[in-house]
Amino acid sequence: MxxxxxxxxxxxxxxxxxxxxxxxxxxxxxxxxxxxxxxxPLLAQQVKAQVLHAPFYTCPLRAPCPVTVTVHDATFFTEPEHYDKSRRTFFRSAIKTSMRRASRVIVPSKATRDELIRLLDADPTKIDVAYHGVDTQAFYPPSDDEKARVRARLGLGETQYIAFLGAKEPRKNVPNLIRGWVAAVSDRVDPPVLVIAGGSGHDDDIDRAAAEVPGHLRMLRPGYLRYADLPGYLGGAVIAAYPSHGEGFGLPILEAMACGAPVLTTPRLSLPEVGGDAVAYTGEESDVIGTDLASLLDDAPRRARLSEAGQSRAKEFTWASSAEVHVAAWSRAAGL
Structure with a gap:
């Protein structure tokens, strides 16, 4: 369907x-x-489905066959302050219902599995961990020409830039990234530009943080970038920063790693499962982000090591492996 x-x-x-x-x-x-x-459910009955898979938290309460469901994260419980009340209430209820009704539950990380067990007393025997993968045809170390094309489109010239790519929602911690960047680069002769790319969101604090940026610093908010430009954007950044409050998996840091970007993120929930020793870690507060961002900017050899290690680690996460776990979960649900 x-x-x-x-x-x-x-x-x-x-x-x-x-x-x-x-x-x-x-x-x-x-x-x-x-x-x-x-x-x-009627469609599943008509096509004589053996399993019905619901890919986004919710699932039918009644179905003519076993149901499996993907629960992408538990942050509606662990980070409730980052969601508005109606969304938080809806997804909390949906996740609880899905955990009861589904034959199998698929999650993208062990951290998400462990949180569901801890918070909802979920049955660990019915949860399958299927890590996301990275599409190496879409995310790869870019050529110099690809980097130059993105820099030209963004009007960056030869200035270094720090890249963020993701949704502008409170959980992504973009306001503290902006404030941390200001603290890290304000006194530098050639301060790196901060580029906040990705779709619009519902974090009003981003505008407030942007209004505080000193006039001699430059921050870009280009919105969505062309998909073909993402390797050049991520791989051309001096640092890819993603100081999230918590993720069910953390696909943005995996994609940045695959593009050869040195990544700075937080050790929250699943992010260490993805980054391992191949990324740099920071805290969630702006002052800590600023200190760690400055340290990484001043350490070119460390950035080079992270770039190499990130590319190597990213190869461990494949969509083929994810598909195998899904197929196994569906087979178990169907009793095959």
């Missing part, structure tokens, strides 16, 4: 599979949730 906009793409990727489009109305969340409870 897919949305109509995805049908052609999935049919091309899976030529032997029958791809069925959901109604166009599922683009709207209330309709999607209603269809998930009514239309999706």
């Amino acid at each position: 897919s949305q109509r906009s995805d049908t052609e793409r999935y049919a091309r990727l899976l030529p032997r599979a029958e791809v069925i489009a959901a109604p166009a109305a599922v683009n709207h969340r209330p309709t999607r949730l209603a269809w998930e409870q009514t239309g999706l």
Whole structure:
């Protein structure tokens, strides 16, 4: 089952599979949730599905076959202050229901599994850990020309820059990254630019932090970048910074590692599972971020070591391995 906009793409990727489009109305969340409870179980019955997989926290309460569900993180419980009340309440309830109803639960990290067990008394025997992978055709060490193209598009010239790529939501800790960057580079002769790239979000504190940036420093907020430019953007950064309050996996740091960027992140939840010894760690407060960012900027040999180690570690995370875990979970759910 897919949305109509995805049908052609999935049919091309899976030529032997029958791809069925959901109604166009599922683009709207209330309709999607209603269809998930009514239309999706009916569709599963019509196609004689052996397993029904729900990929985003929620699942049908009644289905004609075993149900598996992906719970991407437990931050609605561990970091509640970073979500508005309605979203937090909805996803907490959805996760609890899915943990009870699903035959198998798939999570992207051991940290997420452990949090669900600790917080919800979840049955550890029904949880499968499927790490995300990195697409090495999309994320790779870029050529000098690729780096130069991105720098030209961003108007950076030869100035070094620190890269952030992700959603602008409170959990990503972008305001403290901005304040930490200001503390780290204000007194430098050629201060690196801070580039905050990615989609819009709902963190009003970002605007407040941006308003505090001294006039002699430069911060860019280009929004979404072209997908083809991401290797040049990440791999061309002097540091890729991602001081998140917590992640279910941490795909942005894995993709930055694959592009050869020295990564600075936090040791929160799953991030050490992904980064291991191949990234630098910092705290969540702006002053700590500033100190650690300055230290890494001043240590070119360490950045080079992190770049090499990150590329090597990123190769350990493959989508093929993730797919194997999913298939095994579906087989167990179906009793095969």
